[in-house]
Amino acid sequence: MQLPPLCEAFVLHFGEMGSRWGINRTVGQIYAVLFVAERPLCADDIVERLGISRSNVSMGLKELQAWNLLRQRSVAGDRREFFATPDDIYAIVRTLVDERKKREIDPTLTMLRELLMRSPDSEAERHAQDRMREMHELIELMTGWYSDVQKLETERLIQLLSLGSKVVKVLDFKDKILTLPGGKGKAARDA
Amino acid sequence: MQLPPLCEAFVLHFGEMGSRWGINRTVGQIYAVLFVAERPLCADDIVERLGISRSNVSMGLKELQAWNLLRQRSVAGDRREFFATPDDIYAIVRTLVDERKKREIDPTLTMLRELLMRSPDSEAERHAQDRMREMHELIELMTGWYSDVQKLETERLIQLLSLGSKVVKVLDFKDKILTLPGGKGKAARDA
DNA sequence: CTCAATTTTCAGGAATTCCTGAAATATTGG
DNA sequence: CCAATATTTCAGGAATTCCTGAAAATTGAG
Numbered sequence: 001m002q003l004p005p006l007c008e009a010f011v012l013h014f015g016e017m018g019s020r021w022g023i024n025r026t027v028g029q030i031y032a033v034l035f036v037a038e039r040p041l042c043a044d045d046i047v048e049r050l051g052i053s054r055s056n057v058s059m060g061l062k063e064l065q066a067w068n069l070l071r072q073r074s075v076a077g078d079r080r081e082f083f084a085t086p087d088d089i090y091a092i093v094r095t096l097v098d099e100r101k102k103r104e105i106d107p108t109l110t111m112l113r114e115l116l117m118r119s120p121d122s123e124a125e126r127h128a129q130d131r132m133r134e135m136h137e138l139i140e141l142m143t144g145w146y147s148d149v150q151k152l153e154t155e156r157l158i159q160l161l162s163l164g165s166k167v168v169k170v171l172d173f174k175d176k177i178l179t180l181p182g183g184k185g186k187a188a189r190d191a
Numbered sequence: 192m193q194l195p196p197l198c199e200a201f202v203l204h205f206g207e208m209g210s211r212w213g214i215n216r217t218v219g220q221i222y223a224v225l226f227v228a229e230r231p232l233c234a235d236d237i238v239e240r241l242g243i244s245r246s247n248v249s250m251g252l253k254e255l256q257a258w259n260l261l262r263q264r265s266v267a268g269d270r271r272e273f274f275a276t277p278d279d280i281y282a283i284v285r286t287l288v289d290e291r292k293k294r295e296i297d298p299t300l301t302m303l304r305e306l307l308m309r310s311p312d313s314e315a316e317r318h319a320q321d322r323m324r325e326m327h328e329l330i331e332l333m334t335g336w337y338s339d340v341q342k343l344e345t346e347r348l349i350q351l352l353s354l355g356s357k358v359v360k361v362l363d364f365k366d367k368i369l370t371l372p373g374g375k376g377k378a379a380r381d382a
Numbered sequence: 383c384t385c386a387a388t389t390t391t392c393a394g395g396a397a398t399t400c401c402t403g404a405a406a407t408a409t410t411g412g
Numbered sequence: 413c414c415a416a417t418a419t420t421t422c423a424g425g426a427a428t429t430c431c432t433g434a435a436a437a438t439t440g441a442g
Contacts, residue, residue, distance in 0.1 A: 006306055006316045010323060013302045017295055022213040024400070035326075036319035043419075053402050058420060079410065079417065089325045104208055111204045115197055125197045128227035132201060134280045135226075141352050148355030156359055161332050164339030167358050168347055174361050177368070215430070234389075244432050249390060270387065270440065383442100390437070400427070407420070412413100 002049050007036050011050070026052060030060040031069065031085065040073040040082035067099050090154045097146065105143060112136040193240050198227050202241075217243060221251040222260065222276065231264040231273035258290050281345045288337065296334060303327040 001008050011032040018028025033049050034041060041049075046057045061083060064070050069092065073082040086092050112132050120126040149157065160167070192199050202223040209219025224240050225232060232240075237248045252274060255261050260283065264273040277283050303323050311317040340348065351358070 004313055004316045004319070006309060006311065007319045009302070009306055010319065013299065017299060020213045020295055022211045026400080036322045038315055038318045055403075055420075055422090056401055059401090062420085081419085089322075089329050093329065104211060108204065108208060111200070115200055118197060120197065122195055124229055125195045127229045128195070128198045128201065131227045131280075138280055138284065141349065145352040145355050148357075152356050152359065156356075158332065159362070160356075160359060161336040163362075164336050165343050165347075165351075166339075167361070168343065168351060170358070170361055170365050171350070171354075174364060217430080246390075246392090246433075247431055250431090253390085272389085386439100386441095388437105388439075391435085393432105393434095395430105395432085397428105397430070399429080400425105402423105402425085404423095405421085407418100409416100409418070411416090 001051050003033070007033070010036060024060070024063070026050070026056060027060045027063050030057065031064055034070070034083055035085045037084070040071075040075070040084040042078075042080040042082050044080070068095050069099075088154075090157070094150060098150075101143065101146070105139060109136065109139055109143070112139070192242050194224070198224070201227060215251070215254070217241070217247055218251045218254050221248065222255055225261070225274055226276045228275070231262075231266070231275040233269075233271040233273050235271070259286050260290075279345075281348070285341060288341075292334065292337070296330060300327065300330055300334070303330070 001011070003011060011029050014032035014035075015025040015029035018031075019025040029050055030046055033046055037045075043054060043057045043061065046052075046061075047054050050057075061070065064083075065072075069085065070083045071086055073084055075082055086095075112135060115132055116129060116136065120129055149160070152160065163170075192202070194202060202220050205223035205226075206216040206220035209222075210216040220241055221237055224237055228236075234245060234248045234252065237243075237252075238245050241248075252261070255274075256263075260276065262275045262277055264275055266273055277286075303326060306323055307320055307327065311320055340351070343351065354361075
């Protein structure tokens with residue numbers, strides 16, 4: 001591996017973590033290399049840095065592109081393609097979550113709905129459906145929250161996350177205000 | 192596979208999804224079987240339902256126990272051990288997130304902090320550290336939010352998630368109240 | 383303590399996933 | 413259209429992960 005020590009440590013860890021999340025180690029390493037790179041890299045840059053075969057890099061990049069995780073850049077007077085990760089790390093996370101949702105959560109919701117439509121043929125199936133219903137509700141709750149929060153600008157999102165569970169206190173505060181005799185008007189009801 | 196069709200479909204899907212998340216397919220199936228089961232199951236029940244070897248079940252159960260995902264039940268007058276998933280699906284998700292955080296996120300934070308302490312030996316390393324710093328901040332933001340929200344009772348959590356980004360409106364509302372000339376007192380400032 | 387029931391361990395074969403080099407395909411400056 | 417450069421595909425070997433049966437270890441009733 002032809003990388004400065006700091007980068008190498010990062011890349012190795014990232015590859016390791018990737019493989020625990022169902023991502024091929026090499027693909028994780030390719031992403032890590034691009035993530036810390038100062039400039040867009042071409043495939044051969046990655047070959048050199050990771051010491052893996054050109055074809056492996058090609059497949060890895062294709063995989064990352066299928067996940068929408070790369071920006072493709074052209075360099076004037078150079079035929080090769082250059083790749084970079086988005087500069088905005090929040091955009092990266094949003095993409096990751098969106099893609100994972102699309103590929104894994106949505107099909108799971110579809111499957112659950114389909115199974116919940118069927119009429120159970122036994123007590124065992126009836127109970128299984130109850131459990132599936134709980135799971136379906138929970139996933140809907142979480143994806144609903146996400147699809148809502150996802151629309152916020154990053155600034156707002158950071159504000160919200162920083163607040164953590166303190167929002168609950170704000171909610172209490174709102175309730176308090178709203179239940180005051182002669183409570184507030186439109187602004188309060190909208191909130 | 193010796194399962195009613197509804198359960199079989201669920202178990203197969205779950206195993207498939209598990210393997211995309213870095214969980215051995217069989218382990219995912221074992222969990223799924225337990226999740227929809229009407230009563231705690233012993234290892235041989237699982238062997239029968241999934242049609243896999245006894246030793247494979249033993250290893251799978253051990254793995255799930257290491258993840259804190261099982262409840263162990265005794266049946267009077269029976270030496271065998273029986274296993275079940277927690278009844279409360281929210282508890283399941285909390286455990287899952289906690290364990291994943293402990294095993295993957297926390298070590299990543301440690302690694303990032305360690306690399307951020309080192310003094311960079313080149314422009315490349317300096318830039319890499321900038322990127323790592325961004326990543327570190329983002330992960331801290333998210334885990335901070337989680338460790339905060341995690342403390343809420345389930346009721347409260349559901350309330351919060353249901354609200355989605357509408358909380359932002361509540362925050363605006365709060366700001367509005369607070370910036371009114373002669374704004375509210377302690378209650379408002381606390382929120 | 384003994385013994386039968388139950389669970390765990392683990393070596394090695396099966397299955398799967400990963401990676402490579404060679405060949406095919408695509409692209410573009412001239 | 414050619415030739416040089418760049419990228420992709422893919423068969424098959426390498427590496428890894430998974431699973432099994434046999435044997436060892438553990439457990440607890442008698």
